[in-house]
Amino acid sequence: MLPKLFFGWFAFAIIALSVLVITRRNPVHSVMWMLLLFFQIASMYLFLNAEFIAAIQVIVYAGAILVLFLFVVLLLNLREELLANRFINAWPVGLVFAGAIFAGTLSAVVAFVPNFSGQYTVDVINRETHTKALGQLLYTDFLFPFEIASLILLIAIIGAIVLAKKRMRS
C-alpha cells in the first residue's frame, strides 16, 4: 500500500508541476517549477532502484540544463513578452492533439503486462551496486555509443559557442 501511496504523491506532483511549467507567463517561474519537477522525478527514480539515474537527473538536468535555461531567460530580458498572450489563438487545436496522443498512448499501455525478466534483478543490483552495474554495461556493450555521445557533447559545446558568439565583422 505504501509504494502506491508514494506513487500517488509523485504522480500528482509530477503532473501538477508539469502543468505549472507550461502555463506560467513568466519563463523564470516556469524554470523554477521545472526544478521542483525534476527533483520529484529524481525521487521517483529512487523508488525504481535507479540511484545513478536519479543522481544524474539532479546533477545534469536540474544542475546544468536548467541553470542554462535560467541564464538564457535572464539574458534575453523578455519584458514585452510578459504582457502578450501566452498561448496561440488556436490553442484548442493543440489541446485536441495532445488529448488524442494521450488517449492513444493510454490505450496502448493500459493493458501492458511485463513478461520478460532479465538478469538484473533488484538483488543483483543491490549486490553489485547500481553505479557499477550500469558502468560495466556502458563500458562494454555500449562503449561505441558512449564514445559517440562524448563526441556529440563536444560538438554541442563548440556549436553553442559558435552560434552564440557575437559576430565581430558584421
Place this chain on the structure above:
Amino acid sequence: MVPLNWYLMLSAAVFSIGVFGFLTRRNIIIMFMSVELMLNAVNISLVAFSHYLQDLRGQVLVFFIVTVAAAEAAIGLAIIIALFRNKATAHVDDMNEMKG
C-alpha cells in the same frame, strides 16, 4: 507493488502535457522546456521498464537521452540567443523566415 502500467500512464500524461505546451505556447523558451518535459516523460517510462523487466539497458538509454538533451539544450539555447539578437523577440509566431 505498483504496476508498471501506472508508471506508463504517468509518463503518457506528462508527455501529453509536453505536447500541449509545445503546440500552444508562443514563447520559444517555454516550448523548449516542453520538449524537455517530453524527454523526461520518456525517461520515466524507460526507467520503469528497466526496473520491471530487470534489464539495465533501459537506464543506459536514459543516460544517452540525458546526454542528447544536454547537447540539445546547449545548441538550442545558443540558437535562441542568436535569434533573439536579430529579431528581438522570443515569440515564434513573429518569425516566418523559412516561408517557402
Place this chain on the structure above:
Amino acid sequence: METNGMGFPILSTLIFLPVAGAVLLLLIPRSKEALIKAVALCVSILAFVISLPLFTAFNKATHAMQFVERQAWIPAWNITYFLGLDGISILFVLLSTLVTILSILISWESIKNKIKEFYISILILEGAMIGVFCALDFFLFYIFWEAMLIPMYLLIGVWGGPNRVYAAIKFFLYTLVGSVLMLVGIIVLYFHAGRTFDILDLATRTYPYQMQLWLFWAFFAAFAVKVPMFPVHTWLPDAHTEAPTAGSVILAAVLIKMGAYGFLRFSMPLFPEAARAMTPVMLTLSVIAIIYGAVICLAQTDLKRLIAYSSVSHMGFVTLGIFALNTQGLEGGILQMINHGIVTGALFLSVGVIYDRTHTRQIADYGGVASVMPVYSSLFIVFTLASIGLPSTNGFIGEFLILLGGFTANQLAGVLAATGIIIGAGYMLWLYQRVFFMETNAKVTGLADVNMRELVTLLPMVILVFWIGIYPDTFLGFMHESVRHLIERVNTGGAPGASAIAKTVTEILQ
C-alpha cells in the same frame, strides 16, 4: 591483371594523368596564373604524347580489345575495372587528347576569371572522356559517362555567355534524363545476364526480342540526346552558343561523339535484332536531322548557333552511316565522327579567335574580314570547305562513304541525305561570304591577324583535314577489322543468317 603489351597501364595513365594534373593545379595558389596555365598545358601535352604510342602499337589485324587492363574492383557486385581499346574507340582517345591541348591553348587569354577552376574542369573532363571510350565494364562506363557531365556543366554555367545558366541546366537535364533510362537498361542487362557488367561478355549473348526492343530504346534515349538526333537536339544550339570557346570545342569534338559511339559499342552489338528492326526509324530520324539542321542553318544570324545546327545535320550523316549497317556506312560514320570533331572543333576554335577580338557572335556585325585577317581567312576557308565535304578534305571521305553506304541500304535515304550536301554548301558559303567577303564592316577594321598561339592551335586541325582527306587509309585502316566484326554480329546475332545487307545490284541481278 592482364598484360597490355605496353609494359605499363597506358590507358589508366591516360585517364588519371589529367585528373592528377587537376589535383596538382588545386595546390597552386590562384595568384600564379601563368604557372596554372603552363601546368595545365604541360599535362595535356604529356597526355597527348602518352597517347601517341597507341597509334603506332595498335594491331590493325584484329578486332579484339587491345591494351587491356582488368582488375577486380567491387567483387561483391562483380564489378571490374576493365579497360581496352579496339578499332572503333582508339581514334576517339587520340582526338580527345589532341582537342584538350587545343582548347587549353585557345582559352589562354579569353578566360580571365576563375582561371584555376577552369583548367581543373578541363583536365577532369579530359580524364572522364578518355575513360568513357576505354571502359569495358558497364558500371565503370556509367561512372565516366556521368562524371563527364559535371565539368562540362560547369564550363557552360560558369564561363559561358549571358544566358549560360539556362543553357547549362538544359544541357544537364536533357543528358541526365537520357542517361537515367540507360542506367535502367544497364541494370536490366546486369540481372538478365546473371550479374555481370562485362560489356564484351554481354555482347556475345542472345536476348529475347521484346527485351532487346525495350533496351534498345532505353539506350537510344541516352545516346540520341548526346548525338543529338532530331527531336532531342534543342539543347545543342543553346549549349554551344553559351559555352566558352573551349567548352564548345570539346562539346562538338568529343562529347557529342559519345552518342554515336554508344550506338556502335552498345546498341548494335548488344541488341542486333532490335538494331536491324529499328533501322528504318533510325534512317528516317537521321535524314530528318540532316535536312532539318541544314535548312535551319540558312536562317541563322548567330555564328555559333549556325555551326551548332550544322552539327545536328552532320551528326545526322553519322547516324545515317551507322544504321546503314554496311561496311561503307559504318566506316564512313566512324570517320565522319572524327571529321566532325576536327572540322566543327576547328570552326569553333576559329570563331573563338575572332570572338576574342570583337566580342560579338552576330553574323551581321562582320563583313570583309578577309581583307584584314588574310591568314585567318585562309584557315577558316579550309574548315568551311571541309565542312561542306570538298574532295581532298576529310569531310568528303566521310560523307561519301556514308552516302554510299546509306544509298546501298536505302536508296531514298541516300538521295534525301545527299540534298543535305547542297544545303550544306549553301549555308556555309553564305556564312563565309557574310563574315569574310563583302565590304569591310566598321567593327572589324584594324583587327590583328592570328598570332602565333592561335596559329599553333589551328594548324594541327588543318593538317588533319588534309591528311584524312588525301590519305584516309591511316585512319580507315584502324576500323576495318572491328567494323567487319561488328557487322557480323549485327547480321548474325540472335537469328543466324537472318539477312545479308550490302548487296550490290550485280548480286541481285545475277
Place this chain on the structure above:
Amino acid sequence: MNYYLLIPFLPLAAFLINILFGKSLLKENAHWVAILAVAGSWVISVATLIDVTGGKTLNQDLYTWVSSGGFKASVGFLIDPLTAVMLIVVTTCSTLIHIYSTGYMHGDNGYYRFFSYLSLFTFCMLMLVMANNFLQLYFGWEGVGLCSYFLIGYYFNKKSASDAGKKAFIVNRFGDFGFGIGIFMIFLTFGNIYYEPVFSQAGAFATKTVNFLGYDVHLMTLIALLLFCGSIGKSAQMPLHVWLPDAMEGPTPVSALIHAATMVTAGVFLVARCSPIFSLSETALMVVALTGAITSLFAATIGLVQNDLKRIIAYSTVSQLGYMFLACGVGAYTAGVFHLYTHAFFKALLFLCAGSVMHAMSGELDIQKMGGLKKHMPVTYATMLIASFSIAGVPGLAGFFSKDEILWLAYSGPSPVGKFVWLIGTFVAFLTAFYSFRLIFLTFHGTFRGTHEQEHHLHESPKSMTIPLMLLCIGAIASGWVGIPPLLHGGAHFTEFMKPVLGHPEGHGTHAEEWMVMAISVAVGLSGIGLAWFMYVKRRDIPVKLAEQFSGFHKILFNKYYVDELYSLIIVRPTIWIAKNVLIGVTDARIIEAIVNGVPAAIGGFSRQLRKVQTGFLHHYAIIMAAGALIIMGLMLMRSW
C-alpha cells in the same frame, strides 16, 4: 612514260609555293613560279600527245585513296587519246592565259593569290581529265568548282562578286548531287568505279532494268542521266545555266580559262568519257541532244540583246556548250570533243580580247558606251575579229570544221531527233554569227560613245597581253585543220585519232547532202554577219525600233527569261521562309522547346503551389508533426487490434 606524273603535280607545287610564300617572299614575282610550272606541264603534255599518237596508252594507279569494304578508289591516271587532247587544251590555254594575266593583273594587291588559284585550278583540271576512276574525276570536278568559286569571287569586297561565286558553287552542287548518286549507282551495278572494268562490262547491262526509288527504270539510262546531271551543272546547261553569266564577275583571264575554255567543258568531257554508258541508252542520248539544242537556242536568244560585253560572250559559251552536247547526243562524241577543242581557242581568245578592251576602257563593260575602238587597239580588233569569224563558222577557220561536223552528223546520224536538232543547230549558227558581230560592230566600229575621259585613256594593251592573243589567234585559225573532213579532201585525223576511245558514227547521206548541209551552215553564218552589219553599222535605228515594237519579247530576253527570279521565287525564298517561320518558329520553338521547357515549367508550377505549405510558422510544422505521430500511432494500434 612516268614523267606524265609531273603534268598535274607541277601546278600543284606552284600552288603550294605561291600560297605559302607568295605573300611574304615572291610578291610581284609570283607569276614566274606559276608560269614555269604550267609551261612545264604543257611541254610534257605535248610529249604525251606524241606518245599517244604513237599508240601508247597508260592506266596506272598511284596509290589507294579510299578503301572500305568492297569499295576502292585510287589516285590513278588514264592516258588515252581523249585525255591527251584534253591535256593539250588545258595546258595550252592555261599557259597562254597565265602569261596574259601577268599583264592584266599587274599591280593588283592579290597578285600572288591570283596565280596560286590559277595553278590550283590547272592542277584540279588536269586531275579531272587524267582520272582513271570516277571518284578522282569527282575530286577534280569539285576542285575546279572550288577554284571557280575563289576566282569568281576574287574581288571579294564586291558583294556581286562574292554572290556570284557562291551561286556558282551552289548551283553546281545541284548538278553534283545527281553526279554523286550516279557514282553510287555505278558502284552498286559494277561493284567498281574504275573506268576500265565499268566500260568493258557496261554492255552486259544493256537491257537490265532496276528499281530506283520505287520506279522500274532502264539501268543504263538511269546511270547516264544521273551523270548527265553533273554535266548540266558544270557546263551550265538548262536549267542550271544561271551561274555562268554571273560568273563574269571574276577577272577576265579567269572567264577565259575557266568559264570558256576548260572547266565548263568538263561536262562534255564527262559525257564523252562515259560514251560507252551513254551509247547504251537511246533515251539518255536523246535527253542530252535535246538539252544541248534547247540550251544553245535559249542562250543564243538571250545573247542577242545583252549589252554587257562579257555576258554576251558568256551566253555564247553556254550556247556553244549546248552545241557540244547536241553533238554527243546524236552519238557524235568525236565531233563534240572536236568542237570542245576548237572552241577552247576561239572562245578563250574572245574573252581575252574582251579583257583587253576592258583594260583600255578602265573596266567599262557596256558595249553601248563603246564604239570605234579599232583604231585605238588594232591587235585586239584583228584577233577578236578572227575569233568571231571562227565562231560564226566562216570556212577555213577552226570553228567552221567542228561546227560543220556536228551539223552533218546530226543531220545524217542515226539519232531519232537528229533532223530536229540539226534544224535548231543551224538556226543557232545564224544567231551566233549575228550576236558575235553585233558585239564586234558595236565595240570596234562606229564612233566612240563613252566619256571623254575614257576616250583619252584608250590604248592598246601591253605585249604580255597581245602576244597570247596572237598565239591563241593561230589556234583559232588553225586548230581545226586537224579535222578537215574527207569531203574537202582532208584526212579527218582528229576523228581517226579519237575513234578507239569514242567510236564514230557513220553519216548516212550522199555527198550532195553533205555539201548541202555545209552550204546551209556557211550561208546562215554569213547572213548573220550581214544582218548584224546592216543593223548595227548601216541602219543603227533598226535595233531601237525593233526593241520598241517587240518590247515585251525584248524585255523577256533582256531579263534572261526571268529564270533567276523564278528560282529565287520557287526555291530560295520558300526554303528560307520555311527555315525561319516553320522550323525555327514552329517546330523548334513551339513544339520541341515547348515540351522541353514545358515539362520543367509544369513541375515548377506545381512546386510553387506546393511550397505554400511551407508557411514558416513553427506551430504549423509542430501540428503537422503531431498529426503524423498520431497517424503512425493509430496505424500501430489498429494492427495490434
